[in-house]
Amino acid sequence: MIKAEGLTKHYGPLTAVDQISFKVEPGEVLGFLGPNGAGKTTTMRMFAGFVPPTAGSAEICGHSIISDALAAKAKLGYLPEGAPSYGEMRPREFLDFVAAIRGYHGDELRTRVGEAVERLNLGTVLNQPIETLSKGFKRRVGLAQAILHDPPVLILDEPTDGLDPNQKHEVRQLIADMSANKIIVISTHILEEVDAVCNRAIIIAHGRILADETPENLIHRSRYHNAVTLRLSRDGDLDAVAADIRAVAGVDHVETRSDARSLTAFPDGDAMILPSIGDLAGEKSWPLEQLQLESGRLDEVFRTITAPDSAAEAA
């Protein structure tokens, strides 16, 4: 288990992290979600023992990051933001170095490094200086370094930043494969990522936790949750359709789009309005091109939570 209690970091007058408290249990993949400058990296750095907290405490598997830092670090695999490493080294040397520091030698060192290399498909670049590798490979070298000792806790700061869609998919697959009995914390500002790999999401902004839920529940917070969006063919009469839908039981309000062909009907509370709208469409033979139930929009939830004012403007 890892936990933070009142974790706080000041940089001069700036409060980068403001009394954050949470716990994560094995099996949880926690997504740290927040706009740039929210304090994600600072929080992770405090856990990793790189930035000393101004106040508060944190623990990794029972070891305090302040009074028992070496034991805490031994339990942790950490990918710093931007995956820094020693540019002049080759991945093999680099991974051997990290493994040796972590206390492996001889056959076990070779096995550990070999497994990490295989897991991240680094076989082809093992003897090429790291500074000459592509961004994707550099990130993978950083990940290999983090998982080498099969740690019970993995903290990965923007593990997929700057990767192409295939590489992103691979990294997410890797995280999913390892997640069974580990604690994994990733930070990201990519919303789909949270949906794809996390079973818990913490939204932070200005150093504070604003939401701590499953991605599903987060989506349910969206005003689009269970809304119905439809599009008519070119000759449809949108205004008439909108008027009909407004009369359906459970519909709170209807928003028409500027293309004059589509609209979204928002339910009143938890009301399920799709069936009635579907029936009505058949009855009145609307010239429908598309009819869809919205599950909710994460980006909208994200904006509403992290920047309530600008979200209101956009809506």
Next chain:
Amino acid sequence: MSAIVTIARRELRAYFATPVAFVFIVIFLALSGWFTFYLGGFYERGQADLQPFFTFHSWLYLFLVPAISMRLWAEERKSGSIELLMTLPVSIWDAVLGKFLAAWLFTAVALALTFPIWITVNYLGDPDNGVIVTAYLGSLLMAGAFLAIGSCISAANRNQVVAFIITVVICFLFLLSGFPLVLDFFAGAPQVIVDTIAGLSFLTHFNALSKGVIDLRDVVYFLLVIIAWLYATSIVLEMKKAD
């Protein structure tokens, strides 16, 4: 212990992965030869010893050692690799010591490569080899002290050029602290302070060793300077690593 060795080994390898090691050794050997034979009047003195050779070591180190030490921590901070190193399960002290030992070992190799000059003087005459060994030891200790100062300055600066310049200046003050240039500055201070400062001079301690006099106090002096500056390095790192 093994972490120190692992870090030192990585560091040493990094020297040889770039031309730094080669350039340093060539310049060190060329300059020490040139100083000895031309400025020091190696032949003209008509004496079979290495006194002129060692006399110039302090001045050689003044510019060459900061060139080695400037990258010790500044580069890690600039590239961000310090975040990796400091989040591995090693203590800051192990990292400081490992890196310092690598740099020191490297200067020891450069120093060892001056052996032809020792062979030459044995070929030409009959020197006191005990004196020469002591002088080599003194030279190595002085290099270590310069490196320890450089390590601390490098930890405090992200920029290697700035680290180089500040290190040269501080090393220069330490070299000359027994001389009027520095002492006049403290003219108004109590005698104890002036004496202490005079006693800090690298040159005074090194000159004794280079003449073959092993005074434990000189050896301990250099070791203390090294430990003090390395300790300062670890404190600076603790405070500034993430800035």
